[in-house]
Amino acid sequence: MTSEPKLCLSPVRLAHGDVxxxxxxxxxxxxxLLAALAQGVTxxxxxxxxxxxxxxxxxxxxxxxxxxxxxxxxxDVHGVGxxxxxxxxxxxxxxxxxxxPLTAALAFMGGDYRLSGVPRMHERPIGDLADALTHAGAExxxxxxxxxxxxxxxRGRIRTDSPIRVKGSVSSQFLTAILxxxxxxxxxYDEAITIEVDGELISKPYILITLNLMARFxxxxxxxxxxxxxxxxxxxxxxxxSMLIEGDASSASYFMALGAIGGGPVVVRGVGSTSIxxxxxxxxxxxAMGASVLRRADAFxxxxxxxxxxxxxxxxxxxxxxxxxxxxxxxMLALFADGPCTLRNIGSWRVKETDRIHAMHTELVKLGAKVxxxxxxxxxxxxxPGQWRAASIATYDDHRMAMCFSLAxxxxxxxxxxxxxxxxxxxxxxxxxxxxxxxx
Numbered sequence: 001m002t003s004e005p006k007l008c009l010s011p012v013r014l015a016h017g018d019v020x021x022x023x024x025x026x027x028x029x030x031x032x033l034l035a036a037l038a039q040g041v042t043x044x045x046x047x048x049x050x051x052x053x054x055x056x057x058x059x060x061x062x063x064x065x066x067x068x069x070x071x072x073x074x075x076d077v078h079g080v081g082x083x084x085x086x087x088x089x090x091x092x093x094x095x096x097x098x099x100x101p102l103t104a105a106l107a108f109m110g111g112d113y114r115l116s117g118v119p120r121m122h123e124r125p126i127g128d129l130a131d132a133l134t135h136a137g138a139e140x141x142x143x144x145x146x147x148x149x150x151x152x153x154x155r156g157r158i159r160t161d162s163p164i165r166v167k168g169s170v171s172s173q174f175l176t177a178i179l180x181x182x183x184x185x186x187x188x189y190d191e192a193i194t195i196e197v198d199g200e201l202i203s204k205p206y207i208l209i210t211l212n213l214m215a216r217f218x219x220x221x222x223x224x225x226x227x228x229x230x231x232x233x234x235x236x237x238x239x240x241x242s243m244l245i246e247g248d249a250s251s252a253s254y255f256m257a258l259g260a261i262g263g264g265p266v267v268v269r270g271v272g273s274t275s276i277x278x279x280x281x282x283x284x285x286x287x288a289m290g291a292s293v294l295r296r297a298d299a300f301x302x303x304x305x306x307x308x309x310x311x312x313x314x315x316x317x318x319x320x321x322x323x324x325x326x327x328x329x330x331x332m333l334a335l336f337a338d339g340p341c342t343l344r345n346i347g348s349w350r351v352k353e354t355d356r357i358h359a360m361h362t363e364l365v366k367l368g369a370k371v372x373x374x375x376x377x378x379x380x381x382x383x384x385p386g387q388w389r390a391a392s393i394a395t396y397d398d399h400r401m402a403m404c405f406s407l408a409x410x411x412x413x414x415x416x417x418x419x420x421x422x423x424x425x426x427x428x429x430x431x432x433x434x435x436x437x438x439x440x
Contacts, residue, residue: 006392007420007431009409012438013308015262019255019433021247021270023048023073024277025426026209028245029056029097033105033180034217035077036065040239042077046270047245049073051425052095059090059102079239082184087112094118094353094397094425096173099149100129104177106153107138108184114143116150120397123148124351129174132166133158158185163194163228168201170351175201176210179229183219187236195229202348205278205322212276216240247271249279250325251427252300254403256282257329258437259302260291260313261336261410266437272298282326289313289333307336307410312382315339324348328400331360332407334380335369347376353425354396363401366391367408367415385412392416399425406434 028048033056035042047053057067060077064084068076083106092099094117103126106113116122127147130140139154158164166174175197182193201207204226211221218238222230247270259266271280273295283293283300290313291304305311315337320327327343334341349356361373368389370381388411395401395418402423408415423430 004418005421007417009406009415009417010440011308011412011414012262012409012440013306014439015258015266015437016264016439017437018267019269019437021252021268022050022427022429023245024248024271025050025052025097025250026206026277027213028053029095029101030176030180030210030213031243031245032056032060032077033101034213034237035079035239036060036083037081037105037184038079038217038237038239039081040079040241042079042239043070043074043242044077045074045242045244046247047073047075048248048426050428051093052097055093055095056098059092059098062088062090079237081187082109089114090116092117092121094121096124096171100126100171100173100177101180103129103140103151103153104133104181105184107133107140107156108158108181110139110155110157111153112155113153114150115153120353121149125170126151128167128170129177132164132174132178136164158193160185160189160191160193163196165196165198167199168197169199170202171348172201172203172206175207179207179210179214179221179231182231183235183237186231186233190233192233193231197227201226202321203324208278209276216243246275246277248426249275249277249282250400251403251430253279253282253326253329254406254434255437256286256300256302257333257407260286260289260304261307261333261407262304262438263306264303265301267299267301269299272296272300274298279323279326281323282329285316285318285326285330288316289337305336312336312338315341315382317342317344319345321345321348325400328356328360328404329407331364331378331380332404335364335367335383335408336410337382340379340381342377342379344377346378353398354401356398356400359394359396359398359401363391363393363405366393367411383411388413390414392418395419395422397422399423399427403427403430406431409438
């Protein structure tokens with residue numbers, strides 16, 4: 001019996017240096033699908049190499065899409081419009097950014113497909129997406145618990161005589177999935193498709209990423225607020241020729257935080273003020289906490305406090321619905337604030353790679369922190385030097401748990417990260433980059 005891998009992080013005091021980010025997960029998996037559905041060959045530069053993108057690449061190849069590896073982080077995708085393979089069994093790991101869009105794309109095409117993932121993927125709800133597609137004419141069957149993967153997709157045909165209605169309160173990925181897939185229909189039939197959102201739409205910046213990328217591939221969606229989206233009749237994807245993928249703004253948050261608590265400066269390259277990713281708003285959070293933020297078109301430079309010397313960040317009480325991934329980093333910074341910090345409207349944490357509200361609460365308490373939480377909020381109280389305890393942090397097979405708890409090494413006690421290799425989901429080299437920036 002082998003023991004679980006672990007990584008012990010000794011206390012550190014300073015952080016400074018320069019880091020170039022890997023490609024955005026959200027953008028990488030979207031453009032892989034867009035390039036596959038487009039006419040022509042698309043060269044993608046800066047593609048993230050991680051578990052999630054490997055899952056998407058394997059699925060596309062299994063569906064008959066030719067993808068050539070032409071260099072480091074560089075591929076040529078030969079667009080097919082419709083997938084050549086009319087059947088298949090796809091294993092999609094725990095990649096929501098692959099599972100949800102492929103569910104919609106295959107439902108629009110029709111065929112004989114089975115989609116499954118790891119056990120946690122089978123606990124992540126997909127009912128709002130599957131039900132919206134089924135009501136529109138798709139054939140989708142739950143192979144396990146109703147409302148959850150695994151799924152079987154049959155040969156239904158999407159109807160366009162009325163809007164496709166999808167709930168937006170659990171995950172914005174459901175709307176993204178239908179938006180990305182809709183041109184499969186509009187390009188084949190002379191029919192527009194309208195999508196209407198039931199209730200409040202969360203994580204709106206991720207929808208803006210989707211609309212921006214669809215436009216780069218030639219499909220311009222007509223948007224009426226956040227409730228109604230129309231894809232015109234005849235709209236079809238065409239290759240832009242080549243595309244450079246931005247660095248991952250969610251991953252940027254950890255290094256920006258290092259600058260805020262380790263003195264800095266830390267320069268984070270690959271994402272900046274011109275980014276299409278909503279998580280760049282994390283820079284505003286850092287400024288509100290007292291850090292200095294220098295914004296460039298493709299980089300951020302952060303300088304801040306030396307929390308190991310007793311300096312404090314400013315406490316906050318805010319709505320983090322628009323930046324749910326970077327919000328985890330803010331929760332960690334609360335340990336070094338001058339008062340309790342409250343993160344509100346983060347219910348989407350419950351349906352991520354793990355239940356992140358539960359996981360953050362549980363593991364922060366191990367460090368010695370006082371924490372309170374509810375259905376869609378968490379409050380973290382700052383730590384005094386005598387409170388900190390050495391702790392082994394469970395990561396729940398969640399890459400963001402491993403990465404954000406690395407920041408706890410700015411406390412006075414050692415921190416052990418269990419299963420640190422879970423970072424391969426989005427940032428395989430995270431800990432080596434982290435070590436290159438921090439100093440005892």
